[in-house]
Amino acid sequence: MWKSAESKLLFKIDFFILTFCCVTYFFNYLDRSNLNNAYVSGMKEELSFQGNQLTVINAIFTVGYVVGQVPCNLALTYWRPRIFFPAMVLLWGGLTMVTAAVSSPTGIMAVRFFLGIAEASTFSGTHYILGSWYTERELGKRSGLFTASGLAGTMFGGFIQTGIHTSLDGVRGLSGWRWLFIIDGLMTLPIALYGLFLFPDTPTTTTAPYLTAAEKELAVSRLPDTNAARSPLNKAFLKRLFTSWYWWGFVMLWVIAGETESFSSNALLALYMKAHPTNHYSVAQLNNYPTGVPAVGIVSTLFWATLTDVLGGKRYLVGYFIGVTGVATSAMILACFDSTTTVFAAYYWAGAVYACQATFFAWCNDAMRQQDARQRSVVIASMNLGNNAINAWWSVVFYSADLAPRFTRGMWAMIGCSIALALWTTAILVQTVREEKRGEPPTSLGDVTPVDHSIKKDG
Structure with a gap:
């Protein structure tokens, strides 16, 4: 009976969480990558881009993205995700459409900064939500x-x-890019409405009409009860955060691992x-050939996410795979x-290095x-x-962009990051193994708090 009830619960939350989050992230990435597509499809010439202005625009977007990370994830612990997520989707959809009206690279710089803040809600926020609903043997596949x-x-x-360049270039006097x-921005409206009415929030706060009272209780009982009571934002909170190995270990892991995605990102x-x-x-x-890169990323992500679930959460294996991949591909190009x-x-x-996104956040x-x-x-957002x-x-x-086509210094940087990733993965693995042997996860450096291990995990 338990498995039957749990299967029904998983089917429902998989459908409503993953459809909204995956479609949202699809358009999130679509909006980001289309700047580069537009650049090689006429925007560079029409707006008279010079030197490395494209790279600077991407960097400014990143600054906005960084600024929004922690505030957006904290917002999910104060406001209902079904309200916050759709609001951010509408905001970045509007900013995406505004991009169509710019007349200079500097105009794009201003829009992309605020677009970065709005889009900061999606990636880290979704990983926080997934960790609130799914067990260790379920999380990797969903993250993947x-x-x-x-x-x-x-x-x-x-x-x-x-397709747009071919069919709409010049229509009503507007370039295809x-x-x-415009079209990307308009497509976000139905996504926002879907999330507003059907996203289930978290197990302890959900009011989703499609979940029965028994299913809501089951959702809460499947995981440690850490979502109901949340620490206030004070000095004690910050002390626990920054004396915890979790913050330092996982933030540095993603600092290094994220740079191994540089060839693709x-x-x-x-x-x-x-x-x-x-x-x-x-x-x-120019638009179609590079699509093979994310195609490989999709296959690699789903393969490793599924494999690490099957192996009981051995996410560290991906760190070693990516280390080898980064060194080998850079050496081939050099x-x-x-x-x-x-x-x-x-x-x-x-x-293939995109596999680290799902597995490391899981x-x-x-x-x-x-x-x-x-x-x-906060740790997830800080990563x-x-x-x-x-x-x-x-x-x-x-x-x-002005270092193209060789990117020699970038190849050597990739080799260094890949080696560092393998070493840091080993350091986190050693720490987690120590915790497993002690049977008690420390909340801070030198501070070990016993926990109740009677909580059942779904196998």
């Missing part, structure tokens, strides 16, 4: 599906841009093609730059199950904040 939806946005962005932003394959000294590519090729086939193969393979949720929910929300704070200048220094 969520991450894959964002990669799908990146992948289909190229095809969508190609402007129509792209900075659209280096498209920039390589655009700036190639001898090979010339059409607009369709050593065989004159071989277009080898360079394309390396960039496609590098897309790893953090797993490790902090016994901790206060507000602490967990993304830390990585994007580095991204704000990392991409300019190592992957600036």
Whole structure:
């Protein structure tokens, strides 16, 4: 009976949580990646971009994204997610449409800063919500599906841009790339309405009409009861946060791991093609060929997320896989730059590093199950904040558009990050193994608090 009731509960929350979060993240990533698609589809020439202005715009977006991380995740512990998430979706949809009206690169810079703040709500916020509903053997697959939806946005962005450029370029006097932003913004409205009426909030606060009273009780009983009582934001809260190994360990993990995604997140394959000294590519090729990178990322994400669930949450395996991938792909590009086939193969393979998004945030949720929910929300947000704070200048220094097509210094930076990731993964693994042997997760450095291990986990 328990399994039958639990299966029905999982089906319902999977449907309503994952449909909203995945579709939201799809358009979140679509809006981000379409700036690069627009750049190679006529925006560069129409707005007279100079030097590394595209890279600077991406960095400014990152600054806004960083500013919004912790406030957005904390907001989810004060306001109902079904209100907060749709409000942010409407905000960034409006800003996306505003992008279609800009007349200069500086105008895009201003819009993208506020777009970054609005979009900061989605990634970290969803991982906080997933950790509130799913057990250790369920979380990886759901995190993987969520991450894959964002990669799908990146992948289909190229095809969508190609279709709009072909069919709408010049309609009503607007360039195809402007129509792209208008259409993207309009598509967010039904998503926001869907979330407002049907998103289930968290197990302890849900009022979803499709969950019975028994299912609500079951949802709460499946996980440690850390969501009902949340610590106030005071000095004691901050002391626990910053003396906890969770904050330092997982923030640094994502600072390093996030930079191994630089080949893909900075659209280096498209920039390589655009700036190639001898090979010339059409607009369709510039938009379509790079879609193979997120396609590889989707397959890798779903594979590793599922495998680590099956193996009982061994998320650390992904750290070693990504370390090898980062070193190998960078070396291939450095050593065989004159071989277009080898360079394309390396960039496609590098897309596999996207697997770390789902598994590392799931790893953090797993490790902090016994901790206060507000602490967990801040650690998750801080992971993304830390990585994007580095991204704000990392991409300019190592992957600036004017460094295309070789990105030599970026290749060496990738090798360094990949080695560092393998070492840091080992450090976190050692810490978690120590906790398992002690049988008691410490809440802070030197402070070990016994916990009740009678809570049953779903197997």
